Amino acid sequence: MPDYIATIGLEVHVQLKTRTKMFCSCAVEYGAEPNTNVCPVCLGLPGALPVMNDEALRLTALAGLMLGCETPVTCKFDRKNYFYPDMPKNYQISQYDLPLCLGGAVPLHDLAYPKDVQKNIATKDKKIRLTRIHLEEDVAKSFHMESSTGIDYNRAGTPLVEIVSEPDIASAEEAFAYLTVLQQVMIYGGISDADMEKGQLRCDVNVSVRPSTSDKWGTKIELKNLNSISGVRRALLFEIPRQIEALERGEVLQQETRRWDDVRGETTLMRIKESAHDYRYFPDPDLLPVKTAHLIEDAVSRKPELPWEKRARYVSEYAVTEYDAAVLSNDLPTSRYFETAAKGAKKPKSIANWILNDLQSALAGASKSIAECPVAPEALDELVNLIDDGKINSRQGKEVFAEMFTSGKGAAVIVKEKGMEQVSDTGAIEALCDQAIANSAKAVAEYKAGKLAAINAIKGQVMKLSKGQANPALVGEILEKKLAS
Numbered sequence: 001m002p003d004y005i006a007t008i009g010l011e012v013h014v015q016l017k018t019r020t021k022m023f024c025s026c027a028v029e030y031g032a033e034p035n036t037n038v039c040p041v042c043l044g045l046p047g048a049l050p051v052m053n054d055e056a057l058r059l060t061a062l063a064g065l066m067l068g069c070e071t072p073v074t075c076k077f078d079r080k081n082y083f084y085p086d087m088p089k090n091y092q093i094s095q096y097d098l099p100l101c102l103g104g105a106v107p108l109h110d111l112a113y114p115k116d117v118q119k120n121i122a123t124k125d126k127k128i129r130l131t132r133i134h135l136e137e138d139v140a141k142s143f144h145m146e147s148s149t150g151i152d153y154n155r156a157g158t159p160l161v162e163i164v165s166e167p168d169i170a171s172a173e174e175a176f177a178y179l180t181v182l183q184q185v186m187i188y189g190g191i192s193d194a195d196m197e198k199g200q201l202r203c204d205v206n207v208s209v210r211p212s213t214s215d216k217w218g219t220k221i222e223l224k225n226l227n228s229i230s231g232v233r234r235a236l237l238f239e240i241p242r243q244i245e246a247l248e249r250g251e252v253l254q255q256e257t258r259r260w261d262d263v264r265g266e267t268t269l270m271r272i273k274e275s276a277h278d279y280r281y282f283p284d285p286d287l288l289p290v291k292t293a294h295l296i297e298d299a300v301s302r303k304p305e306l307p308w309e310k311r312a313r314y315v316s317e318y319a320v321t322e323y324d325a326a327v328l329s330n331d332l333p334t335s336r337y338f339e340t341a342a343k344g345a346k347k348p349k350s351i352a353n354w355i356l357n358d359l360q361s362a363l364a365g366a367s368k369s370i371a372e373c374p375v376a377p378e379a380l381d382e383l384v385n386l387i388d389d390g391k392i393n394s395r396q397g398k399e400v401f402a403e404m405f406t407s408g409k410g411a412a413v414i415v416k417e418k419g420m421e422q423v424s425d426t427g428a429i430e431a432l433c434d435q436a437i438a439n440s441a442k443a444v445a446e447y448k449a450g451k452l453a454a455i456n457a458i459k460g461q462v463m464k465l466s467k468g469q470a471n472p473a474l475v476g477e478i479l480e481k482k483l484a485s
């Protein structure tokens, strides 16, 4: 059996985070009563005229800047003509030959992916090139019921960007990583909430396979409208072997559109693409071409630190590992928490460890997000300093943390209340050492006879006498001095 290569290109639709729709002042509001956020423009009534939403143009330019696209001096809007009830004007306003953004790339920067994802990503620094990003209006949402179909026009006219990749993706896992990074960039830039459960990020998957000995792409099959990142991965893990097996049987694949059934875990045929759709694109006469200079200027001023820049900075500025940095910069609330706590910390690496272990598991246990964390970053910093300064030991630290998480009290307050502060008062420890030496004649004799480990028994006595609060290093020092004399 020859080896096969998969070729994958994604078309991703992302709803922009604007208050109002693309060409009218209707609210963009998820979950509103159907057909309440509508007007003559988004319902396509005769005589209605579109007015461009400048914020949508700005957000698109920002997405392009973050992903390294070029923005041509002018862009324009075109009518994409088709006849379907989800678009009552019988055309969708989109961008055809002069989109807002061209080129660019999505780096699959190593986001601490699970091991089984990691191993199918070609190289750590692989980039997926983009073809273009264009701006259009979303269409209405259809609800297919038993014997009829309902349509909600609230979604019609929502600003939507389509991000088209080159077919650079070579595995289900690379598609997973690509979408994860794209979603992260959209959220970082405040471009979209990119919540797939709300349909704010949707994906068409184009996939073909070919024998590795062939340098011609195979027949492209399109999987329509996937609505979860793991769904895209699972769909490809089904579809790639399906195509390979068909070729192995000697079948000739046809260009077709397939549907992913998430419950049954398989793709099924929707329609065979007879010929390319003729959308009869032409420039929308109601909308003037847009000069992009002010959009680019605005995007430059709004561009945030990129996720992979943040990650690199954490490694160099806070001396945390690549893995820590990837998890800490994964989302903005976690990165803000970390940076606030790390600012005053002597050892930011300790802060990172606490966030990645105890804090995250406590949050998971309480079903809370980090934004709702009852332990403020400054409070975590205080706790970690108490431990790193040797005021309490790490076992006590865990106890204090648990109490902080449930009561919201500060670390020092709890340490005081529980009388945990380690005794570092030399006088008090000396007295306890004398007492322990007097009680341990056998261990003392052994130690003096050269069995140095016997000191541990005496040390244990002192710790017990201090109820675990003596500073162990100091106890060791004092005992050695006393036993030597």
Ligand SMILES: Nc1ncnc2c1ncn2[C@@H]1O[C@H](COP(=O)(O)OP(=O)(O)OP(=O)(O)O)[C@@H](O)[C@H]1O
Binding pocket: 007, 008, 009, 010, 011, 164, 165, 166, 167, 168, 206, 207, 208, 217, 218, 219, 220, 221, 222
């Ligand atoms: N042979 C192929 N195998 C896999 N993917 C491909 C192949 N050829 C093109 N693609 C990918 O298909 C995607 C869409 O391609 P393109 O926009 O050219 O056509 P389309 O799907 O007909 O467009 P639309 O769906 O918007 O009408 C791109 O992401 C591209 O990278």
Ligand SMILES: [Mg+2]
Binding pocket: 011, 162, 164
């Ligand atoms: Mg497309």
Ligand SMILES: [Mg+2]
Binding pocket: 011, 204, 222
């Ligand atoms: Mg397509």
